[in-house]
Amino acid sequence: MKTSPMLRLLILTAFFALSAHAQTVDTSTLTGKVVCGYQGWFRCEGDGSNNGWHHYAAGKTFEPGHSHIELWPDVSELPKEARVTTPFKHADGRTAEVFSSVHPAVVQLHFKWMRDHGIDGVFVQRFAATTRDKRFREPMDQVLAHCQAAATANGRGLTLMYDLSGIKEDGIQLVIDDWKRLVTERRLDRAGPAYFKHHGKPLVALWGLGFNDRAPMLDEWSRLITFLRDDPEFGGCTIMLGVPYYWRTLDHDCIQDPQLHALIARADIVSPWAVGRLGTPQDAASRREKILKPDIAWCTEHKVDYLPVLFPGFSWTNLSKSRNQEAKFDAIPRLGGQFLWSQATAAKRAGAQMLYVAMFDELDEGTAIFKTDNHPPVGESRFLAEPDLPNDHYLWLTGMLGKLLRGETGEAMPKR
Numbered sequence: 001m002k003t004s005p006m007l008r009l010l011i012l013t014a015f016f017a018l019s020a021h022a023q024t025v026d027t028s029t030l031t032g033k034v035v036c037g038y039q040g041w042f043r044c045e046g047d048g049s050n051n052g053w054h055h056y057a058a059g060k061t062f063e064p065g066h067s068h069i070e071l072w073p074d075v076s077e078l079p080k081e082a083r084v085t086t087p088f089k090h091a092d093g094r095t096a097e098v099f100s101s102v103h104p105a106v107v108q109l110h111f112k113w114m115r116d117h118g119i120d121g122v123f124v125q126r127f128a129a130t131t132r133d134k135r136f137r138e139p140m141d142q143v144l145a146h147c148q149a150a151a152t153a154n155g156r157g158l159t160l161m162y163d164l165s166g167i168k169e170d171g172i173q174l175v176i177d178d179w180k181r182l183v184t185e186r187r188l189d190r191a192g193p194a195y196f197k198h199h200g201k202p203l204v205a206l207w208g209l210g211f212n213d214r215a216p217m218l219d220e221w222s223r224l225i226t227f228l229r230d231d232p233e234f235g236g237c238t239i240m241l242g243v244p245y246y247w248r249t250l251d252h253d254c255i256q257d258p259q260l261h262a263l264i265a266r267a268d269i270v271s272p273w274a275v276g277r278l279g280t281p282q283d284a285a286s287r288r289e290k291i292l293k294p295d296i297a298w299c300t301e302h303k304v305d306y307l308p309v310l311f312p313g314f315s316w317t318n319l320s321k322s323r324n325q326e327a328k329f330d331a332i333p334r335l336g337g338q339f340l341w342s343q344a345t346a347a348k349r350a351g352a353q354m355l356y357v358a359m360f361d362e363l364d365e366g367t368a369i370f371k372t373d374n375h376p377p378v379g380e381s382r383f384l385a386e387p388d389l390p391n392d393h394y395l396w397l398t399g400m401l402g403k404l405l406r407g408e409t410g411e412a413m414p415k416r
Helices: 005-023 105-115 134-153 174-183 218-231 259-265 281-301 318-321 335-349 393-405
Strands: 032-039 084-089 095-096 122-128 157-162 201-207 238-243 270-272 355-357
Touching: 032 157, 032 393, 095 393, 105 393, 122 134, 134 174, 157 174, 174 218, 174 270, 201 218, 201 270, 218 238, 218 259, 218 318, 238 259, 259 318, 270 281, 281 335, 335 355, 355 393
Parallel strands: 032 122, 032 355, 122 157, 157 201, 201 238, 238 270
Antiparallel strands: 084 095
């Protein structure tokens, strides 16, 4: 069957458009993008950070029965010098290996995976409470530098997200001081081609406003928003606020103070935290009418953009065990990606124009979408696995979420 010159032109145009999207992301806007949270917080004993087995386990003890992670990372594509041996063993007797986020080859590989699968970029997490301690701040600076280099090399985007969990009444000043230091010392290239902008200004994300498990500090939050928006030297930013899932109705996980809405209305993007708030594809479908549409309507009225949070599943048995708690293994099943896809279709139908997937590399709570080992170590610590799936399945599916968002594929969950 012959094709007309016009049809061939259309096919070629579509091909090159998709290729261009895969190679270099337009970082001038978050609209039409699928981004992930990037923790970058994994440290290993002997990696130079002096953080021990940070987020793999506590202190110097990371061994069977003493693990914080629920998924085991796939390090098979890393160079030998970027792999770290552990006391864990695979079923065939092989020594199990992990990675440290402070190694540049690790971050480069992660951003290559984003490029290979069409994921637009990440929000690099920065934990405000630890910026006061040089021992933890310097490794975070290293990870941020690696992310900026890797995003540039792979044509991806990134923005900085401050997580304000754990800060006290005077903690907002920590963020202001840290931001000034990053900008002054040129550790953060907010004007660079890889840094996400939105509405013509560099984007900074602030997570943790309005949750009822911490002090509200609304006046302090207001001061931080004013600083990042209006300061003549360090401001001029577009602001995203990470808020409770029930921010609009001011109940459940949210403080009951209407002043919260006034603060959110001053932001440019609002992103409600959905992890653990729903657990099945049916929940995801029902939230379109109950949560997403009313949220988006509020945002439209107040001229605020809406960034819904999606997650592939949830489990934290090992982490809870280390805290002398009990938690159900595989508490929110992934269902081979059906749960993640169902959330995306609900968001798309509700009118969402951008998506945030939590998280790229979150091994502790079992929400990671990067490559993990589907034949993890065996023994006293139990790890999630889906041996019938390719190890890049959730990377591929997250890339497909972008096509769904942009209308390049239908709502039926795709098959590989």
